[in-house]
Amino acid sequence: MPASLREVLAACLAKEPAGRPPLDSVLAALTPADLHVLTTPALRREIAAREAEATRVATEPVTLPPTPRVDDTEAGKVGRRRILGIAAVAVAGIGAGTAGWASTRGTSTPAKPAPRASAPATAPPPAWTFTPPRPMSGTSIVLVAGDVVLWGGGEDMYGVDARSGRRLWTQEKANAAYSGNLARGSSFVVVGGVVGDFEDQRIMSIDARTGRTTNLPRPRAVSASSVLGVVGDTVIVASPRNVWALDLATGEIRWHLSDHRWLSGAVDRTGLYLSTDPSLAALDPATGRERWVRTWPASGDRDGASLDIAVAGGRVFGNFGDTLQAVDTATGRPVWSRDTDTQFDTVVPAGGDVIFKDEVLRVYDQATGAPRWTLAGPEPFHGDPGHLAADGGLVAAAFSDPAGPSRGILVAGTDGRALWTHRAPTGSQSGWHVAVSGSSVFAADDERLYRFEARR
Structure with missing residues (x-):
């Protein structure tokens, strides 16, 4: 756990509720002064992955989880290390939620909630x-x-x-x-052969x-591998490095772009x-x-x-x-x-x-x-x-x-x-x-x- 979070975690674990910090203090401790540092590519990937996972879960049938396996040798023993581990996960979850909240602030139009549906x-x-x-x-x-x-x-x-x-x-x-x-x-307009x-x-x-x-x-100079489209009486064809416009009736080359690295x-x-x-x-x-x-x-x-x-x-x-x-x-x-x-x-x-x-x-x-x-x-x-x-x-x-x-x-x-x-x-x-x-x-x-x- 980062050293900067140990003090926050210790306060959150205070025995008396009155000694625990308020939510705004926890958020302030977890959120950097510059919110733009949160909008990293890795964070955006994580948010997108969690959004996709949430959508997937929402569209699957609900099944009850299996009965938890209890290890007899450890039954009834809940140690301090486990409590700290659970607390660390909770704090990390708050941090992730805060980061997600911060990354969505600004002038962007909020996303429409994904429709909640039963399994397909x-x-x-x-x-x-x-x-x-x-x-x-x-x-x-x-x-x-x-x-x-x-x-x-x-x-x-x-x-x-x-x-x-x-x-x-x-x-x-x-x-x-x-x-x-x-x-x-x-x-259908196709390239064949x-x-x-x-x-x-x-x-x-x-x-x-x-x-x-x-x-x-087809003029001999034309080696097309793709049909990009037809506009009026012109068909646009291309190879990985060339683009040609051909007369749809005669095949005459109307124009040609060479060494054009289009994707x-x-x-x-x-x-x-x-x-x-x-x-x-x-x-x-x-x-x-x-x-x-x-x-x-x-x-x-x-x-x-x-x-x-x-x-x-x-x-x-x-x-x-x-x-x-x-x-x-x-x-x-x-x-x-x-x-x-x-x-x-x-x-x-x-x-x-x-x-x-x-x-x-x-x-x-x-x-x-x-x-x-x-x-x-x-x-x-x-x-x-x-x-x-x-x-x-x-x-x-x-x-x-x-x-x-x-x-x-x-x-x-x-x-x-x-x-x-x-x-x-x-x-x-x-x-x-x-x-x-x-x-x-x-x-x-x-x-x-x-x-x-x-x-x-």
């Missing part, structure tokens, strides 16, 4: 199950365009009727090992209903947004001209780019440096900012909120940045993009035990109330992949694609 129910029986001729290999992806679900792996992609689960078509050259495939209206084989690589537009494929003419990107109807180290840039999708660049100060524990960004409501949301931020798409000015020492891997808009995912889900109001709720799963949520989806009033997220076989999906309302879970092992470490459309949740492991109807 077991998932309802699937409305249908689609089993492909052979298990998926490699990375998997699930997308929805209208009433068609796209499910793909390292070798095949399938178009499945969302209502019946009937297979509509098979595409053997669309490869989900390439990231950034997307649904656009009634089509054999990974690493430049001659076999292609950019394709697949009609969702018929599976008819249109191969975009994540997103588009809306008027702009392309790229997150790099340590800045966020907005570009004109037609010309590639920079509209604005916002650079983060080189301070804090992490100054890197956001692993994922999302655009909604005229704002770009991301985990820039040591902050969660909303940035105005027109001006590049920050709308709101929240400190964090966690690196979030996925950002997904959900109604008027935005979800940041790491091992738990943290949700903030898009307009103000006010915390909405925090939700923990039965196991940590899976740590890669593609394992979180939201639409309408539903959120679906895949969870995975890093050290064991426990995997599955958790479905919740956009109010943070956990609805149900589906648990099942998967044949690979990629885990479950999810998509949400209306009241339907589509989930896939390596062998099957399911449609669940969410019950509220």
Whole structure:
């Protein structure tokens, strides 16, 4: 125990209540003069972990603890050392509570209390199950365009009727090992071909209903591994160090950024947004001209780019440096900012909120940045993009035990109330992949694609 606390502890253990110090004196002794020393990254991690644990406990069924084991040789003996140990824990608990209280003071909007819910129910029986001729290999992806679900792996992609689960078509050259495939209206825009084989690589537009494929003419100089988005008649594709804008009809290169170390990107109807180290840039999708660049100060524990960004409501949301931020798409000015020492891997808009995912889900109001709720799963949520989806009033997220076989999906309302879970092992470490459309949740492991109807 720190020497500075011994006097406080001794006073707290005074036999007569009148000799014990008042609470304000204890708080004064435990709280440093400068409260900012309390807001360390380690403390913020501890507070976040306890918050996630509290949410997890609140959503589990209550079970009575086992009868304590009593050691006969020590029964009835309560020594001074044990009393001091209990007292030390109590004082440390007060200190932790004081630190947590101090760290939340200031002008920040207080967090909305997490909804208290019963343990999530077991998932309802699937409305249908689609089993492909052979298990998926490699990375998997699930997308929805209208009433068609796209499910793909390292070798095949399938178009499945969302209502019946009937297979509509098979595409053997669309490869989900390439990231950034997307649904656009009634089509899927994907990068396909054999990974690493430049001659076999292609950019394709697949009609969702018929599976008819249109191969975009691809200049030899373009070696794309990701589709960032489509703006009008321009498709934005990228490799780890290059970004190209191609004419959607002819494949002509409209502009090219070389040696551009972007980490994540997103588009809306008027702009392309790229997150790099340590800045966020907005570009004109037609010309590639920079509209604005916002650079983060080189301070804090992490100054890197956001692993994922999302655009909604005229704002770009991301985990820039040591902050969660909303940035105005027109001006590049920050709308709101929240400190964090966690690196979030996925950002997904959900109604008027935005979800940041790491091992738990943290949700903030898009307009103000006010915390909405925090939700923990039965196991940590899976740590890669593609394992979180939201639409309408539903959120679906895949969870995975890093050290064991426990995997599955958790479905919740956009109010943070956990609805149900589906648990099942998967044949690979990629885990479950999810998509949400209306009241339907589509989930896939390596062998099957399911449609669940969410019950509220």
